[in-house]
Amino acid sequence: MARILVTGGAGYIGSHACKALARAGFTPVAFDNLSTGWEEAVKYGPFFRGDLMDRASVDAAMAEHRPVAVMHFAALSLVGESMKDPGLYWRVNVGGALNLIESCVAHGVGNFVFSSTCATYGDQDGVVLDEDTPQRPINAYGSSKRAIEDILKDFGAAHGLRRVIFRYFNVAGADPEGELGEQHRPETHLIPLMLEAVAGRRPALTVFGDDYPTRDGTCVRDYVHVADLAEAHVLGLRWLLDGREDRVFCLGSGTGFTVREVIDASRAVTNREVPVVQGARRAGDAAALVSGSRRAVEELGWEPRHSTLRQMIGDAWSWAQKPGFRR
């Protein structure tokens, strides 16, 4: 079976992608340094413990497994942290990706599926963001991801490395079959933090800002189910293996929800109150990020069938009630 090197394969999105790849008949090789990932989440193929900052370990994984393609998830991904320590984001995200991309060229791996982000767009007055919207990142996380998109373009021209770039919106939920879920240390994302507060594992959820130019003053985000995202990656991989052209696809549900609307939906799913305190804005947050994902639907045949708030919160809630991964 064709092997796919999945960087960050022990992490939240990468582990779900490994499951989808295995189900589609590929062998996912999870490459991860376990800085934020979990070895227990590597269930669907071999594990290679390595670090993208260490080119020798990337080369060793390529030589051992001879993948036909790479899916690159491994990255630092916290907007707030990237504002405080931009050097870390440039070093790790861009430096790590460059090692990986150069290793692909050195080992004749010609297909690259890249996890980019809607954070490359910045704050654009609530316009629906699609593949043709200009990228104007307002935080170092978004800048580092845009830089990797540029590197891929240059390597495509120079070395024929082919690419599918996915710009994700807010990924949420957990494996609908309950095998995987979101577990970050520390947790910073809205839905898992909210559910920890519902479960009584933290005192309250702090809502960051209530004076944004949105319908209730809180930020609008477009949430997409992690299982739908994983399926999109399999479709993107097939797109490349079928020899089709380099392409960028936005992945979101196409509908934006405010933080307060997410809290209301949680109440409906869990039948419990969310303890909330109002806080200040978080640096680097755009007021609204909503996708136009028509291209992925029309060209890839993507069907984001799990991406309702009710299912995303419901699957995350089921996962939150399990013991989770342990070290």
Ligand code: UDP
């Ligand atoms: N958010 C919040 N309180 C939290 C965490 C997040 O109000 O404790 C808000 C945040 O300002 C943003 C939205 O929830 O508008 C989603 O944030 P998250 O960190 O989950 O994802 P991001 O949009 O940064 O990728």
